[in-house]
Amino acid sequence: AQQSGPLVLAAASLQESMNAAADAWAAKGHPRPKISFAGSSALARQIESGAPADVFVSADEPWMDEVQSKGLLRPRTRVSFLTNTLVLIGPAGKAKRLTIRPGFPLAAALGPNRLAVADPNAVPAGIYAKQALTRLKVWPSVQGKLAPAENVRAALALVSRGAAPLGVVYGTDARAEPGVQVVGTFPASSHDPISYPVAVLASSRHKDAEGFRRYLISAEGKAVFRGFGFGAR
Amino acid sequence: MPFDLAIALKRGKLRLDYAFRTEKGGLTALFGPSGAGKTSLLDAIAGLARPSAGHILVQDTILFDKARRIDLRPEQRRCGYVFQDLRLFPHRSVRDNLLYGWRLAPPAQRWMDLDTALGFLGIGHLLDRSPATLSGGEAQRVAIGRALLSGPRFLLMDEPLASVDAERREEILTVIERIRDELALPILYVSHDRAEVDRLADRVIDIPARG
Amino acid sequence: MPFDLAIALKRGKLRLDYAFRTEKGGLTALFGPSGAGKTSLLDAIAGLARPSAGHILVQDTILFDKARRIDLRPEQRRCGYVFQDLRLFPHRSVRDNLLYGWRLAPPAQRWMDLDTALGFLGIGHLLDRSPATLSGGEAQRVAIGRALLSGPRFLLMDEPLASVDAERREEILTVIERIRDELALPILYVSHDRAEVDRLADRVIDIPARG
Amino acid sequence: MTALSPEEWQVLLLSLKVSGVAMAAILPIAFALAWVLARWRFPGKVLLDALVHLPLVLPPVVTGWLLLIAFGPAGPLGRFFAEGFGLTFIFRWTGAALAAAVMALPLMVRAMRLSIEAVDRRLESAARSLGAGRWRTFATITLPLAMPGVLAGLVLGLARSIGEFGATITFASNIPGETQTLPLAIYSALQMPGSEWQVTRLAVLSILVSLAALVASEWLARRSGSRYGQAGAAHHAL
Amino acid sequence: MTALSPEEWQVLLLSLKVSGVAMAAILPIAFALAWVLARWRFPGKVLLDALVHLPLVLPPVVTGWLLLIAFGPAGPLGRFFAEGFGLTFIFRWTGAALAAAVMALPLMVRAMRLSIEAVDRRLESAARSLGAGRWRTFATITLPLAMPGVLAGLVLGLARSIGEFGATITFASNIPGETQTLPLAIYSALQMPGSEWQVTRLAVLSILVSLAALVASEWLARRSGSRYGQAGAAHHAL
Ligand SMILES: Nc1ncnc2c1ncn2[C@@H]1O[C@H](COP(=O)(O)OP(=O)(O)OP(=O)(O)O)[C@@H](O)[C@H]1O
Ligand SMILES: Nc1ncnc2c1ncn2[C@@H]1O[C@H](COP(=O)(O)OP(=O)(O)OP(=O)(O)O)[C@@H](O)[C@H]1O
Ligand SMILES: [Mg+2]
Numbered sequence A: 001a002q003q004s005g006p007l008v009l010a011a012a013s014l015q016e017s018m019n020a021a022a023d024a025w026a027a028k029g030h031p032r033p034k035i036s037f038a039g040s041s042a043l044a045r046q047i048e049s050g051a052p053a054d055v056f057v058s059a060d061e062p063w064m065d066e067v068q069s070k071g072l073l074r075p076r077t078r079v080s081f082l083t084n085t086l087v088l089i090g091p092a093g094k095a096k097r098l099t100i101r102p103g104f105p106l107a108a109a110l111g112p113n114r115l116a117v118a119d120p121n122a123v124p125a126g127i128y129a130k131q132a133l134t135r136l137k138v139w140p141s142v143q144g145k146l147a148p149a150e151n152v153r154a155a156l157a158l159v160s161r162g163a164a165p166l167g168v169v170y171g172t173d174a175r176a177e178p179g180v181q182v183v184g185t186f187p188a189s190s191h192d193p194i195s196y197p198v199a200v201l202a203s204s205r206h207k208d209a210e211g212f213r214r215y216l217i218s219a220e221g222k223a224v225f226r227g228f229g230f231g232a233r
Numbered sequence B, C: 001m002p003f004d005l006a007i008a009l010k011r012g013k014l015r016l017d018y019a020f021r022t023e024k025g026g027l028t029a030l031f032g033p034s035g036a037g038k039t040s041l042l043d044a045i046a047g048l049a050r051p052s053a054g055h056i057l058v059q060d061t062i063l064f065d066k067a068r069r070i071d072l073r074p075e076q077r078r079c080g081y082v083f084q085d086l087r088l089f090p091h092r093s094v095r096d097n098l099l100y101g102w103r104l105a106p107p108a109q110r111w112m113d114l115d116t117a118l119g120f121l122g123i124g125h126l127l128d129r130s131p132a133t134l135s136g137g138e139a140q141r142v143a144i145g146r147a148l149l150s151g152p153r154f155l156l157m158d159e160p161l162a163s164v165d166a167e168r169r170e171e172i173l174t175v176i177e178r179i180r181d182e183l184a185l186p187i188l189y190v191s192h193d194r195a196e197v198d199r200l201a202d203r204v205i206d207i208p209a210r211g
Numbered sequence D, E: 001m002t003a004l005s006p007e008e009w010q011v012l013l014l015s016l017k018v019s020g021v022a023m024a025a026i027l028p029i030a031f032a033l034a035w036v037l038a039r040w041r042f043p044g045k046v047l048l049d050a051l052v053h054l055p056l057v058l059p060p061v062v063t064g065w066l067l068l069i070a071f072g073p074a075g076p077l078g079r080f081f082a083e084g085f086g087l088t089f090i091f092r093w094t095g096a097a098l099a100a101a102v103m104a105l106p107l108m109v110r111a112m113r114l115s116i117e118a119v120d121r122r123l124e125s126a127a128r129s130l131g132a133g134r135w136r137t138f139a140t141i142t143l144p145l146a147m148p149g150v151l152a153g154l155v156l157g158l159a160r161s162i163g164e165f166g167a168t169i170t171f172a173s174n175i176p177g178e179t180q181t182l183p184l185a186i187y188s189a190l191q192m193p194g195s196e197w198q199v200t201r202l203a204v205l206s207i208l209v210s211l212a213a214l215v216a217s218e219w220l221a222r223r224s225g226s227r228y229g230q231a232g233a234a235h236h237a238l
């Protein structure tokens, strides 16, 4: 079994970048990790149920906290190694730039339409969006004009398909989708830091688990993610 | 002419031909061995099987004429068909079975009422029962009643008394004779019982065995 | 004793009682008006309806005895039942219908083979057909053949000739007589045809009307 | 279990509205499709059959995505309904109903088709010869005889529509009070750590709704006597 | 459409394996449940019925979560199967098959129940009196007569299992080569912007698989002559 790589449970929004990192790691002569991409909540519940995995990469801190509080992480392996930005997007070629500052006229820009976001009560990207809009004092005016989507990629699709004229997504998503363009970037001070923690699981017996984690948080690993628009800590 | 027909009919690989006329009203018996095509003929007259050629006239009304492209729908033919396999509606009570055609017929066309039918058929006590609980003879009498109550212009009866006991049979035969004589309704009657046929029939058509 | 029974049976709200013995072999006719309970009795003997009390013996074998808690399953009773409603298996060919019981019976119990049955029933040309395409009389003859071929110890025949034509009826009656005499199989036979009953029956049991 | 919160009431009532409207709208379409598949013979029948099964085969998210393309503001059907009937779907409860209806369709069609195919057509011809036209024959004979399948289809469809998630959230979004049905509320709750109690309450609500539907359908089945065939056979019990 | 890539082959074959095993394992269970619901009368029957419908009513994610609790390494059933049969489900293709089977169950039970209820029990008693025991009667009469429902149940179940996503990703996760079936591969592709072509290819694959299942079932239905009832009625066509 040690011939195959460690099993990595990774947030779905890391799909491309994590695959690229795994490829790069494999190119160095290691067995390629097997990666399961799903929502952080589903992955965390699988870990809690005792599923035999090696590394967990979450899209937000609370689910990593949850897993850690149950004693399921190998001590001192948790590191928040990536950051992201929050941006306002519109359909490519059609959107006008908006300067994002306190009280900016978001509701007016939406008109009768809705603002695509990830679920602001549940999904990390939505929670950040709600924080930012609240701090910028535009939340009350757009609260009733939201189109909460299953996840941030679905919010992206709503904008690129023309179902919503504007949306709030991560910078990495906006950059990867040619159908949308960035209208404005939310100041980092308007929301909690967007960070992606990684940790090795307490139950992991795979010899490469720690090695892969170290690779991810190494300068070389972070460079791969930077190539996809992530920030690195 | 009560019946005037000449048709060809396909049944599986079989081709059945029929041609006869009956000169005046009354009851015409169809007599012939099992499998000769008696039921098939009644189906064709009722509009439930489509002949490949020919014509069917009943009392000078054209029900079917291949050449003239006439093919009345079954519900327009107004036949009272007592099916060999009865075909009671299993989801309806005996009462609703009996009144199914009666309710659909314009009042002027009805010539029998429910009480009369219940009387000579002896099924008054079965009205609220489901057909699935009837005995063989009971079901058969309900099927006869249903056909008569629909106010038909002519009757097609396919062994209507097959499992009816002798006493009841007598009563029903009497009523059929009255229908034949008083209402002058043309009747096509299939039976294997020579005595029955001799008693009722003004004319006997022989349907020969095939194949 | 061929038949020795005394039972009570519930049918809906009706309670039916039967009690008779037949002294020696041969054919016993059940005679009675429609709805009297002839089919119900055959069902009880076949094990398809459970009496609320009493006993059923056929040729000194106990098929049912309430007091002694004996209730043979239908498949253990070895009756050849020609159902009033035929009950041919619609998903099987005529051949498979005929051979259904034949194949299940141990060879020693079979007393008729397919060719013999096809001969006197006149259904050899129907073997590959589906029951749904048979005429009324054809289906009835298949039902008779299926019951005889299953190698039964006794026969229950519920109006087996109801829609069979006169000529064929004669042939089948001759065979039934032979079965009665040569094989000495007890037969319970329901018919509304007095002539048939007079010719065949060693004894007639009257089932009176009820309700 | 304590009383429902106002939010839970809102979710429950919306779910009932969405499922109810979806069933009412799709029932005749499902029956017509079942009829065509059961009774007609035509080239390409297997394709129609496959098309009906599509929402079952594709992941719900893809179905939602296809709905977005077809019924979105820019989609051909979206435009047709908006211009013709002033009816828009996206981000509205009508969209949630549309998604629920489409997802329930294959289940309903199959059950109904099964029952229509089982109807003895000789009974229909008996009705015809007694003077009933095609439509009356349909209404008085075929439909009642096919009722077990219609009821089974309704129960399956309703259960499916109560549980519909993927296509709804993709197409109609997860807007509280507008498109947030029970499964969407459950999903939102599931995304947050420590929400098990809330999830359980909502799941129990879903179960109760469909239990009610089941009981109602059994009652209807008994009342419409749709098991008449067994009534007579009951005394043949072995 | 160009030839399939090795990854697509892997996903396709895995999907076929998962669905095939799921159907084989659940078919007898579904039939037994359909039988009990159609033929038996007992207190709490509605509850059993409701239980069978559960995977339809609950959002798939919740079903997946319940499977995780029951069949996970710490769950009671998970332990039972691990200790008794050396069978584990989580993160394994067997788990994907389990999820697919559970999600398909309600559809299969309903279709089969409908057909079992439609079987004329008088034919069963005819078989009994011809010497067939209960089992032989079942195998030669009841089962063939209920075949349309069995086939419909299989088609519905197979289609549902081919399309199963939510419960699978929640319970068995999304591991390429182990639990990444077609819908999960579609999900993964949807996570990457600009992947429409890839999504389309995978969706078309799903559709082709179930189209093949449909055609096979129609062929089986015709071969098993399960529409015998209509054969005789064909000449009554109006
Ligand atoms: N679908 C079919 N395929 C092949 N043959 C058929 C089909 N339908 C009917 N037949 C045959 O057509 C012939 C005529 O059948 P029909 O029912 O008209 O006979 P019948 O004269 O009414 O006989 P019976 O007195 O036994 O009722 C029969 O030999 C029957 O087997
Ligand atoms: N489930 C039921 N509910 C009520 N009554 C029933 C039920 N089943 C049968 N019966 C009645 O029981 C009586 C006996 O029926 P059975 O079929 O034994 O009559 P039969 O003597 O065979 O009559 P036939 O000569 O007409 O076939 C009939 O009056 C019938 O209506
Ligand atoms: Mg006939």
Ligand SMILES: [Mg+2]
Residues within 6 Å of the ligand: B135, B136, B137, C038, C039, C040, C084, C158
């Ligand atoms: Mg009887």
